[in-house]
Amino acid sequence: MSRRVVLATQNEHKVYELRQILAEVCRDLDLEIVGASDFPDIPDVAETEVTFAGNARLKAEALSAATGLPALADDSGLAVDVLGGCPGVFSARWSGSHAGPGAARADKDRANLSLLLEQLADVPDQHRSAAFVCAAVLVVPGREAITREGRVTGRIGHTPRGTNGFGYDPIFVPDHDPSRTLAEFTDTEKNAISHRGNAFRAMESVLRDALAL
Structure with a gap:
């Protein structure tokens, strides 16, 4: 019998990406992955922590309760070295607070990306190093939260390139392949090296043990 696990996010881009990753990570586990949007009466959780792990834990605990x-959540963002690790936990709202989901998300992404490029306009390539960081948290009712982290290192490009991705993907050039931005990778290529892919791959044994599969 399959075991339902809910993803603690309303971001459909993330749901799509995480379902792909979990299908690969958990391909021999009988899991039914559902999104938070399947539970429309559950309010959004305010991300009031100052770490990725803290915010992911808040979301997973709230949705599981x-x-x-069992609830899986992630919180992730871009850490630029010359900016002292910013945008960090503020990656999704770097250009200011925004209201309204859905179609407005693309506008938010463009505003965040444009502001970051402005801030780095005079920074030379050797100082544009950055990393995408992800904290994944699993909460099973009645048990302590379990956290795993993943990252992918690279640098910030000068202009957006590529259409396959979201957020800062079009300006992030991974060390894995410095000829392309993440938005120029296929889904499979990106998931193989991404911060989310790495974090959720590290969660495989945790899922097996916690769900007794």
């Missing part, structure tokens, strides 16, 4: 299901 509300649904009675």
Whole structure:
């Protein structure tokens, strides 16, 4: 019998990406992955922590408590070295606070990306190093939260390139392949090296043990 696990995010880009990653990570596990949007009465969780792990834990605990299901959450963002690790936990709202989901998300992404490029306009390539960082948290009702982290290193490009991705993907050039931005990778290529892919691959044994699969 399959075991339902709910993803603690309303971001459909993330749901799509995480379902792909979990399908690969958990390909021999009988999991049914559902999104938070399947539970429309559950309010958004305010991300009030100052770390990726803290915010992911808040989301996973809230959704697990509300649904009675094991919940997986992630919080992730871009850490630029010359900016002291910023945008960090503020990556999604770097250009200011925004209201409104759905179609407005693309506008938010463009505003955040444009502001970051402005801030780095005079920074030479050797000082444009950065990393995408992800904290993944699993909460099973009645148990302590379990956290795993992943990252991918690279640098910030000067102009956006590519259309396959979201957020800062079009300006992030991974060390894995410095000829392309993440937005120029296929889904499979990106998931193989990404911060989320690495974090959720590290969660595989945790899922097996915690869900007794």
